[in-house]
Amino acid sequence: MTRIAIISPRFEVSFWGQEYALAIVGKRAITPVAALPLLAALTPQEYVVTLIDENVESINYDALADMDIIGVTGMSVQRFRMKHILCELKKRGCFTVVGGAWVTVQEDYFEDLADVIFVGEAEESWPAFLHDWQAGRWKRRYEQSTRSDMTRVPTPRFDLLKMQDYFYAGIQISRGCPFLCEFCDIIVTFGRLPRLKTSAQVLAELDSLRVQRVKQVFIVDDNLIGNKAAIKVVLRDIVKYQEEYAYPFRFFTEATLDLAEDDELMGLMTDANIEGLFIGIETPNEDSLRETKKHHNVRPAAGSLLDRVHIIQRAGIEVTCGMIVGFDHDDATIFRAQQEFLSEAYIPHAMIGLLYATPKTPLYDRLNKEGRLDPSDITEFGTNVIPQNLSRRQLLDGYISTMQSVYDVNAYFYRLEALYLRGYLGQGQLGGVKYLKRHPWLRVKYEVMNAAVAVVLMYRLIKSVKEKDLRREYCQRLWRALKVETLPSFVSGYIVNCIIHYHYYKLVQGLSSGQFISTM
Structure with a gap:
């Protein structure tokens, strides 16, 4: 019987990882990587699959040496650890395959450390590889000719994960985003046409999580509202499910700022018990937003950035956001502007980062033509981008200064207290709260x-x-x-x-x- 191990490498300490907080609340990781249980579900029953999330357990290389196939999957921030793991496996003569977001955009990164690479989605290519493996004629590279049909994606094997070790469980309802943000690799990996699972699929995944007594679920879609008409149908069915089972789940998800322009959609999200939302706001500098083609954040007729953030907050959904410094239109004033915006927006939790050009993105192609990319994989400046109106040292120092100011204890609690003590968050509107009142x-x-x-x-x-x-x-x-x-x-x-x-x-x-x- 063929034995397969699939590994997700540990993450470095980060905003998303919440490593120092997790130790206090008694969890090991924020959420499992979606690829692990999904690949297990795509694997025929005649295989024995072991899932290893290094964020919750250590890797036993001696035990892995007996595996027939070892898969490693990961994102850009995991690439260094992925390479280390592959080197260790190579020493032991293991047969290795690599997939995920990073190898999709940088196919030659792992060179001969991997026997097989998977580019893009794997709903079709993973079973195809296993078929080829059994026949003894596998290929070096697998890539699907078409996007995955989300209505045929199986329920992930959550039962193979140590779900009690995670703060959130994770489910995915859709893939793809209709927008064209220059720096984003989502449209490279998943395309611009949002594809959704059926309500029946989503509810089956919730059933699977409910059996394991999971309470908090991160809907990991990069933009849950990419197809607003379609997601409204699914949300209505989630609301019915929550009502039927006494609101067993609290949700967090990701979406775009144009949510503020759709009252019905915000109402469905609160009824479904979506408590928090990550939004890519990126910058208060509208010239930079236009530069990076984030035009949906610059809609004067819909209100300012602040106006729309406050609309979502008043609807009862807490906004977490992503912010970026280092755009071409950014100068030394951007750091103070970022701090002021977050203060006025009452956003306690902001993932602030340096602009980074991911291979295959429009930003990478443009900067490469302009000779403004640092080819080094590891850089002291934290980014491969050479900025236009700042020196690299100014950019890094300004970024660190911004992080220090934003997460100064007084600044942080000013924003938090505005939401929870001064009434800027529309509390009491979530479906779970209303259910308990009844x-x-x-x-x-x-x-x-x-x-x-x-x-x-x-x-x-x-x-x-x-x-x-x-x-x-x-x-x-x-x-x-x-x-x-x-x-x-x-x-x-x-x-x-x-x-x-x-x-x-x-x-x-x-x-x-x-x-x-x-x-x-």
Whole structure:
């Protein structure tokens, strides 16, 4: 019987990873990589599949030496670790295959370390390879001739993962985005035509997660609302499912800012219990938005960036965002502008990064023609882009200064308190909250559970934070929150935001010392 192991390498410390926060809340990773359980589901039953997420367990290379096929999948930020793992496997004479976002855009990156590479989606190419493997005539490179039909994607094998180790489970409803952002590799990998699963598929995945008592789910779509008419159908069915099973799930997802222009869609998202949303805002500099072809963020008739963020927040959905510095239209004023925008937008959680040109993207092609790319894979400046109106040192120093300012404890809690204590977040509009109000005994049970969670989390936070001034700050901030609201569910959520700040605090410390720059 053929034995297959599929590995997702560990991530470096990052905004998304929440590594320092996870240690406090008792989890090992933020969410499983979607490729692992999906590839397992695409594998015929006659194979024995082992999934290894290095973010939750270490790799036993001696045990892997007995595998027939070892797959490694990963994104750009995992490429260094992917190469290290492949080198170790090569020493042991293992047969290795590589797929994922990075090898899709940089096919020659791993050279002869991989026996087979997979470019793009793998719903058809992975089973085709396994068929060829059995016949003893596999190819060096596999790439599908057409995009995957999402209505035929099987339910991922969540049962092969240690789901209790993750903060979120992950599901994917759609692939593809209709927009043309110059720096983005999503349209390279998935195309511009959004493709969706059926409601039946999505609900089957929720059934699978409910069996494992998962409560929090990250809908990992790069743009959930790429096809608004189609996603509304799915969301209506998710709302019915949530009602039928007493709202077992809390959701977080990703979408574009034009959500603010569709009241019906925002209502369906809150009814489905989508609590938070990641939006690629990128920059308050409208010239830079036009430069990078993010025209859907520059729509004066729909309101300013701030206006639309506040519309989504008032609808009851917390906005997390991505911000970028280093566009051609950015000069030394951009760093202060980013800080002011986040303060005025009341966005506590912002993933701020340096502009990076990923191979095969329009940005990469343009900068390559202009001779403005650093060919080094590891750079002291954290990006391969040579900026136009800033020196590379100015860009890096400005970025670090921005991170320090945005995640200064007073700046962070100013934004957080605006949402939760000063009423800028439209609370009470989520479907789960409304359901509990209609079922008072369930609400009592829910609040009792959250009271216990709040006590445990606060104890862990105080025990984990060694900095005396920071511990005192968290206690004072929680006391201020308690003067506004004492519901245990609110208190536990507020403590989680304190814990997340500690992650940012540690992340900024690492950036300031240069610890994470080369891995960005």
